[in-house]
Amino acid sequence: MRLEHAGVAVDLPPGWEARARTQPASEPGARGNLLLHAATVPLPAERGDFGSGVVETLGPDDVFVSLFEYDAQDAAQALFAATGLPVPRPSDFSPAVLQRTQLGHSGAQFFFAVQGRPFCLHAVLGSHSRRAPGAAKVAALLARTSVRRTA
């Protein structure tokens, strides 16, 4: 099943749910940015952009991914010097890399630009001790994700 929105497309592997929307711009006249969530659990309607409301429901084998886009002009900043979607490895995950640390959970965060668009990818695993299969799930999802340049 394919989800496509605002120049980002993902072919969902079995056992995933994904949502995407264009965020309302903070200032009048500004362009809204993409937010994509994907998880191996159901996504509630009300959830924080980096996963609060979802990550609390993750089981040990579950995964949550947030692809958060920044303002287009941010792409030139040093924070987004890396290019291309990341390929997460187990070693990228840490129990401390979370918006809100939770016992057993593990997270990874990547800043990068693709097609001139600046992003943060934040992935949360339900179990740090099972980060190897968790990281593989995230990597598999990202392998099926593509980003187009938008006007």
Place this chain on the structure above:
Amino acid sequence: MSTTAQALSALAPGEVGASTLPPSLSQRAVDSVTGWLARRTSRRGFLVRAGMVGTALAVDPTGYVLRPGTAYAAVCGPGSGASSGWTVFCATIHNGVNACPPGSIAAGWWKADGASLCGGKARYIIDCNASCSRCTTPGARAGICSSSCWSCSCQSGLPGTCDQRKVCCNAFRYGQCNQDVRQVGGVHCRVVSCTPPWRFEECSTAPATDNRTVDHNSDKLPQRYTAITARYIALGENGSELGASVYGEVAVAGGTAQRYQRGRISSKPGVGTWETLGAVSSRYVATGAEGGPLGFPIAAPSAAARGGRAQRFQRGRISWHAATGAFEVRAPLAAAYEQLGAEGGALGYPVSGTVAVAGGSAGSFQSGRISWSAATGAHATRGEIARRYVQLGGEAGPLGFPVAGERTEDDTPGPWRRPGAVRVRRSDFQRGSLVLDERTGVVEQRPRSG
């Protein structure tokens, strides 16, 4: 695999979704709890029920169910324990100051909509991340250096506060601020604001939202949306001349007051809500602030003559100039001072506060003095006459208090100015007069005329 209608029934407005999940027991459980609480809570305006309620239950289930009407009113809000995993507020660990502590920088922000602490509008939470003061981590894509490089170390559970959240533990970056800094340390603490952070920090506008944090707070931060909050927001909050708040509001003299890094806001029903700034504010506090002789401010600070600043209070005025500093002119001297043009008038700026003298009070100015007693009222002496008056002992001297303002006259009595008569300036006192010959600059003490 097919899209499940159940899983996608909770799409937010504007969202598109797809699912390859089988129907889920957990989703049904959340839906069930949501419906149960929806029948028992009146806070629908704050919560989009689906999911949010399930989240509230997940974070603080006992507190939320037992105290649904007051859960958000708890001083430090939900998730205030170290085990919640959230990061502490900067005010909690930084002497009440709602600003990034030294060594940390704003690294990102999110907002929580519908915040009662912001009058129903969005409340912004800004992460202050540590710096990578010891090293950087080559090749790191996370925007965060290794924890061994951070300028702070992980702590939790501070004593003496209900904000027991973690200090410098979470290696997370929201990413909108100081993007020119490729790597920062972990989140040291959090700053709150009702003003968008890109208006006072180096931040971009990319909006991140987490409504679950709308009532996170600290007992070292302001606790309610008040007239003072509204005034502070109107002035620009952290980006204003006041700077960051320092602790919360306090009750004072029938009103309330709030300290800031560079000033104060005072509020009293029927009087108003006004800020005092910089040196004027410092002097105001030194005189006793709202409970002192000046009472509450009754207007905003205003520009005064020659680049100075002045502010009116219930019972007086404070005037500041770089050349003189800030001093108060208390009632009833202040009325006489304002009649003479205040800072731009004949007296110039005050060079002392209002002081008690035998039988009354007095204040000194760049070009004179104002003296007050109940018997005589408040009157000014100016220039050379004032200088001589002080030399003679001022109010406690042989002349006593002035009984009128200075006047200019011919030095011969009579209805007409005679040719050759001397033009003089005269001030009358309780027990005599001082007369200044404008040609010679000589001041004579004479018996009081009339």
